[in-house]
Structures are given as structure tokens and as C-alpha cells.
Amino acid sequence: MEFITKTSATSKMPAVADLRYSFLTSGSSGNATLIESDSQLLLIDCGHSGKKMEELCQSVGRSLADVDAMLITHEHSDHIKGLGVLARKYQIPIYANEKTWQAMPQSVGEIATDLKYIFNEDSVKTFGSIDVESFTVSHDAASPMFYTFHQGAHKIVTMTDTGYVSERMKGVIRNADVYLFESNHDVAMLRAGRYPWNTKQRILGDEGHLSNEDAGMAMSEVIGDKTKRIYLGHLSQDNNMKDIARMTVEQTLAQQGIAVGPQVRIFDTDPNKATPLTGLNHLI
Structure with missing residues (x-):
């Protein structure tokens, strides 16, 4: 090839x-x-x-x-x-x-x-004024990786489809202005749901997807003084709900001393509707 x-x-x-x-x-x-x-x-x-x-x-x-x-x-x-x-x-x-x-x-x-x-x-390519940094994640694909987008002091991170967030990954994604962060499932909903046990094991495993709780804990370790917005991504349509994901993440962050609202805001994403095209210079 x-x-x-x-x-x-x-x-x-x-x-x-x-x-x-x-x-x-x-x-x-x-x-x-x-x-x-x-x-x-x-x-x-x-x-x-x-x-x-x-x-x-x-x-x-x-x-x-x-x-x-x-x-x-x-x-x-x-x-x-x-x-x-x-x-x-x-x-x-x-x-x-x-x-x-x-x-x-x-x-x-x-x-x-x-x-x-x-x-x-784990490399960098430049597109115009954007430096794009790739980083590997833990997922059951051939060689899954996501991206951090840098322009001057600004930074956007996209990260879904990972079973856990390693220290190496935390180092790459730390202190971004904006995150798209996986919050795939509520563990109780997944365990009680209709999926076969082997599928549940895959999702819960190290090469699966982040739960709401695990997402909140990982966020608490990478949010920095520049961070303004977190978008919860890749929600399971069967094993999660927007309200549950947001509430769980907010509670987890609060337990770690991070106040949602004054310090950082949390937004939903949707499988059928785009979030507005938003400029980092205008975030509040």
C-alpha cells in the first residue's frame, strides 16, 4: 500500500x-x-x-x-x-x-x-497555523489515537474511545481551553442493561470506554487555569443519559474541589445535532 x-x-x-x-x-x-x-x-x-x-x-x-x-x-x-x-x-x-x-x-x-x-x-503535523498533536489511547482498534490542536497559547483536545486515561495521556491533554471528553456510560445502567455479558466486559475493560465517574476523575486531573469548557462526548444511547452524565461528572469534579460554573462549564454533545461553531477568543 x-x-x-x-x-x-x-x-x-x-x-x-x-x-x-x-x-x-x-x-x-x-x-x-x-x-x-x-x-x-x-x-x-x-x-x-x-x-x-x-x-x-x-x-x-x-x-x-x-x-x-x-x-x-x-x-x-x-x-x-x-x-x-x-x-x-x-x-x-x-x-x-x-x-x-x-x-x-x-x-x-x-x-x-x-x-x-x-x-x-504520538507525532505533530502542522496545518496552516494549527499544530496537531496525535496521541495514542486504549481502545480495541488497530492503533487508535486522538488529537490535540494547538494555536499559539490556545489548545483544544478531542478524546473519546478509551478504556482509561494514562499518565502519559494526561500529560498530553493537560490544561486545554476546550475538551471533548468521553463520558460513555453509567456503570449501573450498563450492568443492568440488555447487552450480552461479553459486550459489557468489553465496554468496562481497559480497551473499552470511559464511564461517567472515570471521566470525571480524569478531568479533575487535567483541568487547568486555561480550561473553560468541557463537552461530554460519545454517550451511549442505551447505557447513559445526558442529565446523568452531566450530574455525575459535576459531582465528581466538585468532590475534587473543582466548581462547575464559576471555574469551568460543562456542555452536552449530540449524535444528530452539531454544537455551534465557537471561537476560543470569545469563550466565557
Whole structure:
């Protein structure tokens, strides 16, 4: 399999003075994030159909035709469902590590070699004024990794699909302005739910997903003086609820001396509705 290595992308967007983000979709059914800065528009994962992804982008005033690059976290379908369709239709360069490329299912279809780029684990690539740092997580995929986006003093972290948060991961993601942080399940709901026991064991395991409680504890160790917003991501539609996740995380943070509201605000994400496109310079 042939790949291209590349450290920057060619601009198709007019200049933007602020680092902006929108969590287009987050949940068991699909995941995708937009990051925008200067002349770059980046799409992280594309976990819905091409049509749905187009609708989500349009809902925040952006077009997939303007995306400069797609960054893939891992090969599970809720992160790559629209990958092949979007790449072929819009000729978008795709960045993933080599093991993830090798593990891509045949369902993504043929992708031209000149659209395939390697983004190694635990490395940095620059897109316009955005430095993107990849970091590995603990999940049952070939080589799953997520991303930290740096521009000057600003930092956005996306991290879902991990069974635990290691000290190494905490070091990479510490003191971001904004987090997309996995809060996948309520343990009691999962244990009492309809899933077979082997699926429950997978979710609860070290290569599964973070519970609300574990998410709150990890957050308490990485929130810094710059942190203003946390978005709870990848909520299970069967084993969690927005109110339960938010309440559990808030209580866990409060127990660790972090006041939600004055110090940091918590927001929901949704599998079918994008969060507003928001600039870091305007966060309160």
C-alpha cells in the first residue's frame, strides 16, 4: 500500500482570525468534529453517511467542499462511515496512521493513493497555523489515537474511545481551553442493561470506554487555569443519559474541589445535532 507523507495542507478557506470548533456529532452512532483556523478547515472523523455529514456541516455554516483535510482516529464504523464517499466526492486528503489504514474495512471503497497520508502516532503535523498533536489511547482498534490542536497559547483536545486515561495521556491533554471528553456510560445502567455479558466486559475493560465517574476523575486531573469548557462526548444511547452524565461528572469534579460554573462549564454533545461553531477568543 502506498502513502504520501505531508506536513501541511493547501488552503481553500478565507482567513479566519480565531480558532473555532464544532462537535458535529458525538455518540455510539457517529462521531465527527470540525476545527477551523486561519485558512484551514479540518474534519476529524466522519462517522455518518455522506449526506448526513453534509447536513451537519451546513448547519454550522460550513461546506465539506472547503475541508482541507480529514484526520481519522481509528477504523470503527462510527468514526469512518462517510470516509470513502466524502474523499471521492470532494477529493479531501485523509490522514491516519499506517495500522489504521491497513485495518480500514472494505466498505470504505477505493481511495486514490494521492489522497492517502500517514499521520504517525504520538507525532505533530502542522496545518496552516494549527499544530496537531496525535496521541495514542486504549481502545480495541488497530492503533487508535486522538488529537490535540494547538494555536499559539490556545489548545483544544478531542478524546473519546478509551478504556482509561494514562499518565502519559494526561500529560498530553493537560490544561486545554476546550475538551471533548468521553463520558460513555453509567456503570449501573450498563450492568443492568440488555447487552450480552461479553459486550459489557468489553465496554468496562481497559480497551473499552470511559464511564461517567472515570471521566470525571480524569478531568479533575487535567483541568487547568486555561480550561473553560468541557463537552461530554460519545454517550451511549442505551447505557447513559445526558442529565446523568452531566450530574455525575459535576459531582465528581466538585468532590475534587473543582466548581462547575464559576471555574469551568460543562456542555452536552449530540449524535444528530452539531454544537455551534465557537471561537476560543470569545469563550466565557
